[in-house]
């Protein structure tokens with residue numbers, strides 16, 4: 242009996258690390274600022290069929306509407322309540338999306354903003370995504386309701402009331418992050434309201450949460466909120482399933498608050514991953530692909546089973562948050578595809594693919610003056626739908642990195658090699674590398690300024706394979722390059738440095 246209780250406790254405490262994706266689905270995609278109706282359609286027509294495990298959605302809670310600047314994307318990180326209507330759609334559309342995505346095995350992860358409400362300067366009125374009244378001046382948010390009793394200000398010691406020094410743990414957690422009204426999450430009442438919000442979404446069928454701004458909340462408070470969460474909806478998930486929790490904590494070192502304070506209660510975003518991979522792929526500071534041999538914990542990252550990894554996110558692709566100039570994004574498409582392919586081939590962490598929209602960049606002294614620009618929109622600020630072109634790419638300003646053949650196919654690769662060991666590493670001491678995942682998949686990259694010409698151990702059974710980067714296997718033939726693997730698992734590989742995509746990948750399911 243005691244053993245059983247212990248086992249249950251351990252089971253409960255570990256469960257929120259499990260992404261809850263369907264078996265064989267190993268990556269999620271952040272459809273940043275997409276409308277619910279478009280996500281529902283994308284689950285059915287693309288994500289389900291291509292083996293994506295889930296979608297991180299933009300915050301669904303009612304937020305302030307900012308018109309100066311004009312409808313910036315970041316207005317959604319300023320909730321004024323927990324009604325489920327946002328720029329992406331209303332509650333019915335949200336529910337319809339969750340149902341339709343779940344029904345095709347693609348699960349939904351909600352970006353939950355529970356650290357704060359809108360900015361202290363947010364004014365009063367009904368300039369909100371559902372038109373609900375709020376008053377930031379006296380901290381009155383009637384739809385929750387929250388009043389001035391529910392905020393942290395009394396505990397903050399800075400002159401401005403804002404976080405002024407990240408070296409001071411108390412400031413970081415008790416003061417306002419960039420002026421955002423900071424909720425007192427140690428209050429039972431606030432814990433109740435935030436967990437009610439999350440539970441409503443769980444009951445609607447979501448599989449978990451990206452929890453925003455966790456560095457600014459005490460781990461104990463978060464643990465109390467997570468402890469109140471319902472199990473997942475048994476219409477789609479095994480009974481007793483816990484919501485997947487991944488917490489946004491930016492830890493690049495140099496601050497007293499570390500990600501390890503949060504890995505006890507859920508997974509944590511590993512920001513070192515994209516920042517360092519960016520340096521390597523850009524060959525900055527003498528970094529080389531060959532250094533990736535011990536990628537993962539060997540680079541000072543958190544334990545793999547605690548990490549949520551990504552090349553870039555909605556903040557650092559436009560200079561917000563952290564990571565700096567090394568971050569690679571769709572703007573640098575050629576190296577971006579290589580970086581994402583490496584991430585998806587490598588076993589470290591649970592992977593999230595970014596899917597963006599284009600905006601008019603205006604970079605002055607390394608800073609994008611247009612970093613605020615919201616998603617493609619109509620004159621009234623409403624978000625434009627995602628249209629699909631004849632060649633499968635997206636229109637209306639949506640980038641849809643997840644639909645780039647090289648990226649889509651590497652999501653498939655990750656699914657095929659799931660659980661296989663990292664093996665057969667090879668490098669030329671510079672920027673040419675290859676490795677296999679057991680005997681199921683093989684990746685080779687040439688990021689040097691000369692040709693790669695080598696006989697490499699693929700780890701795969703002999704045969705002819707279709708490269709899934711230059712093309713793929715279609716009706717029994719390769720639309721791109723072929724790779725011939727001998728009975729000894731070796732293949733002679735040549736990749737010119739001037740190719741459009743100087744890398745190749747083959748796997749068990751791309752065999753002819």
Ligand code: AAO
Nearest residue numbers: 315316318319360419420454456491493556561562563564
């Ligand atoms: C907007 C306006 C503000 C205005 C405010 C209130 O832009 O001017 O004051 O409204 O009216 C997003 C936007 C914000 C926006 C906000 C609300 O990014 O611009 O403010 O919505 O609309 C910190 C947090 C991290 C946060 C990140 C942006 O720790 O949680 O800032 N990310 C999340 C979301 C994000 C969102 C929010 C939180 C708020 O992903 O989209 O904001 O809901 C250091 C710290 C980091 C800190 C960064 C940036 O990083 O370590 O914790 O992130 O600074 O302040 C080196 C260091 C690195 C350091 C970095 C920058 O790289 O190694 O550690 O330098 O100094």
